[in-house]
Amino acid sequence: MPPLLRRALVRLLEIIPVLWVVITLTFVMARWVPGGPFDTERQLTPEAKAHNMEYYGLDQPLYVQYMKYLWNFAHGDLGSLYRHPDWTVNELLAKKASVSAELGMWASLVALVVGLLAGVIAAARPRSKTDYTTMTLAMVAICLPSFVLGPLLLLIFGLHLQWVGVMGWNSASDRVLPSLVLGLYYAAYIARLTRGSMLEVRNQDYIRTAQAKGSPPRRVLFVHALRNALGPVVAYLAPTVAGLVTGSFVVESIFQIPGIGRMFVEAALNQEYELLLGVTVLFSAILLLCNWVGDLLITFLNPKAAID
Amino acid sequence: MTEVIPIPQATARSTLWGDARRRFRRHRLAVAALVFLALMAVACVVGVAGVMLRAYGSFGWPYGYEEQNLNLGPIMFSGSHWLGTDLLGRDLLTRLLVGGFVSLTVGFLATGMVILIGVAYGMIAGYAGGRLDRVMMRFVDILYALPFTIFIIMLVVLLDKPVQRLTQSMGHGSWAPYCKLCLLFLAIGAFEWLNMARVVRARTLELKTLAFIEAARALGRSPWQILWHHLLPNLAGLIVIYATLSVPAVILLESFISFLGLGVQPPLTSWGDLINQGASNMELYPWLLIYPSGFFALTLLALNFLGDGLRDALDPRASRD
Numbered sequence: 066m067p068p069l070l071r072r073a074l075v076r077l078l079e080i081i082p083v084l085w086v087v088i089t090l091t092f093v094m095a096r097w098v099p100g101g102p103f104d105t106e107r108q109l110t111p112e113a114k115a116h117n118m119e120y121y122g123l124d125q126p127l128y129v130q131y132m133k134y135l136w137n138f139a140h141g142d143l144g145s146l147y148r149h150p151d152w153t154v155n156e157l158l159a160k161k162a163s164v165s166a167e168l169g170m171w172a173s174l175v176a177l178v179v180g181l182l183a184g185v186i187a188a189a190r191p192r193s194k195t196d197y198t199t200m201t202l203a204m205v206a207i208c209l210p211s212f213v214l215g216p217l218l219l220l221i222f223g224l225h226l227q228w229v230g231v232m233g234w235n236s237a238s239d240r241v242l243p244s245l246v247l248g249l250y251y252a253a254y255i256a257r258l259t260r261g262s263m264l265e266v267r268n269q270d271y272i273r274t275a276q277a278k279g280s281p282p283r284r285v286l287f288v289h290a291l292r293n294a295l296g297p298v299v300a301y302l303a304p305t306v307a308g309l310v311t312g313s314f315v316v317e318s319i320f321q322i323p324g325i326g327r328m329f330v331e332a333a334l335n336q337e338y339e340l341l342l343g344v345t346v347l348f349s350a351i352l353l354l355c356n357w358v359g360d361l362l363i364t365f366l367n368p369k370a371a372i373d
Numbered sequence: 374m375t376e377v378i379p380i381p382q383a384t385a386r387s388t389l390w391g392d393a394r395r396r397f398r399r400h401r402l403a404v405a406a407l408v409f410l411a412l413m414a415v416a417c418v419v420g421v422a423g424v425m426l427r428a429y430g431s432f433g434w435p436y437g438y439e440e441q442n443l444n445l446g447p448i449m450f451s452g453s454h455w456l457g458t459d460l461l462g463r464d465l466l467t468r469l470l471v472g473g474f475v476s477l478t479v480g481f482l483a484t485g486m487v488i489l490i491g492v493a494y495g496m497i498a499g500y501a502g503g504r505l506d507r508v509m510m511r512f513v514d515i516l517y518a519l520p521f522t523i524f525i526i527m528l529v530v531l532l533d534k535p536v537q538r539l540t541q542s543m544g545h546g547s548w549a550p551y552c553k554l555c556l557l558f559l560a561i562g563a564f565e566w567l568n569m570a571r572v573v574r575a576r577t578l579e580l581k582t583l584a585f586i587e588a589a590r591a592l593g594r595s596p597w598q599i600l601w602h603h604l605l606p607n608l609a610g611l612i613v614i615y616a617t618l619s620v621p622a623v624i625l626l627e628s629f630i631s632f633l634g635l636g637v638q639p640p641l642t643s644w645g646d647l648i649n650q651g652a653s654n655m656e657l658y659p660w661l662l663i664y665p666s667g668f669f670a671l672t673l674l675a676l677n678f679l680g681d682g683l684r685d686a687l688d689p690r691a692s693r694d
Binding site: 083086205207209210215216217314318330334345 | 515518519520522523524526527528530531532534535538625628629632633635645648649651652655656659662663666669670671673674677678
């Protein structure tokens with residue numbers, strides 16, 4: 066087996082023990098807290114509560130529940146909801162995750178396109194007016210996180226100009242503001258990274274060679290320089306995508322989008338253990354897979370990095 | 374006959390920190406940011422001190438941060454309320470200063486924890502090397518792979534009821550918000566140190582091969598003495614840079630959690646909480662959103678500029694362009 070493929074497979078298999086750590090930590094944290102899913106304001110009779118606890122297996126010793134959860138998890142069954150018995154965790158996650166995934170995808174697109182463009186434009190003429198303007202704008206965007214930018218944009222474009230709807234996730238125009246709000250923050254980081262590594266690459270010999278043999282400046286900038294400057298950006302992409310998923314907590318609550326982020330908070334508040342575990346595992350799996358893909362891409366862009 | 378060549382006298386001693394100060398002063402934006410932050414911190418401290426004086430002696434600040442004036446309601450500006458009042462007629466400037474105090478305190482305390490854990494961990498791993506280093510860094514890698522925002526949210530939500538019960542059983546039910554706040558910054562600090570540990574370890578690995586460390590070892594200095602007297606001073610610049618970068622990160626995280634309504638609890642407030650309240654009333658009273666957002670964004674901007682300036686001043690190699 067070629068060493069690179071082997072390395073990729075090993076890194077993929079390493080995800081499993083980390084996921085196990087996540088499950089165990091979440092399980093311990095969730096169960097360590099007193100109370101349970103049936104301790105609501107509207108008190109159930111002791112008999113009904115006992116019946117429910119027995120039905121969902123919550124009356125068994127914790128280690129039995131833990132082993133059962135792991136067993137079911139390994140078979141793809143994420144468990145049931147205590148307060149909404151006609152849904153399973155699998156169904157609910159599938160339904161809500163698609164919304165969050167779409168939002169995350171649009172936001173990633175915004176982050177990548179805007180960030181790379183801005184970074185390259187700024188690096189084309191360092192210390193020029195364009196450079197300073199772009200980088201100042203990037204800094205401002207970093208200081209306007211989603212929970213500041215979201216309400217402000219909503220106030221301007223939703224309420225005063227009324228160009229877009231204020232909330233919901235129905236028409237195409239509903240996608241614009243949330244994606245922008247979520248993506249711009251990361252676009253700013255990507256712009257700064259791109260500019261920094263473009264400036265490092267700029268002085269290398271092969272760039273001078275490309276210029277000397279008469280490649281048009283734009284080609285030198287976007288093809289010769291950008292490809293080699295992408296390393297740090299790709300390395301940053303993994304936490305970015307993870308940030309886009311978790312960042313959607315705020316954006317989903319501002320724009321009233323029925324996604325996975327809001328569900329997580331509710332699950333923690335209502336002590337829906339299996340839903341909580343499901344969401345946490347899903348987030349962790351996304352993060353770990355992103356890291357893995359980022360790792361592969363870096364090796365692909367710069368094979369030297371693999372030999373460490 | 375030999376000509377005596379005069380030895381050139383150094384006009385001024387150039388030290389690491391002296392050079393850094395000179396380079397920092399050239400960075401206009403960073404100096405302005407530092408002045409702004411100092412003013413903001415002083416204003417917040419004065420505000421909180423005034424509010425406390427008023428609570429205990431009914432003099433000092435003209436308003437309490439939780440004093441409602443329902444007859445007044447929300448106003449945008451008046452001679453006695455410079456930044457207006459919120460829905461319950463509470464003075465917004467007072468609340469912004471108190472909220473700022475909370476946000477900044479969380480930022481600095483959590484950063485203190487980040488420095489303590491991160492520097493000790495990174496230095497020990499880097500200096501020890503070998504298997505201990507590998508094991509310690511593998512642990513950092515695993516923690517790094519965990520979605521820590523989620524864990525912090527989960528921790529804060531799950532521990533809400535136990536903290537309340539505990540403080541009530543101790544007979545100090547009103548302490549619950551403060552305990553939760555402490556918990557919040559402990560949780561944030563417990564996850565934010567990873568970056569610091571990695572950076573410190575990398576630099577320690579570089580430094581430990583240099584001659585002066587070897588000399589110290591040859592002179593019979595113990596590992597702890599070497600870590601404390603020889604490594605730490607050489608890491609100071611790096612630590613300052615990363616600490617400055619972690620303050621805005623922590624403030625952001627705290628505000629993010631408070632915005633979701635999970636962080637500070639009323640009557641206490643923080644900037645994230647104020648932005649949250651502003652956002653829910655922005656149709657009719659936009660200033661309730663705009664002022665806190667402005668305070669928050671400007672402070673974050675200043676912290677970031679300060680971080681950039683410090684990096685240029687302390688680590689000129691890292692950012693030449």
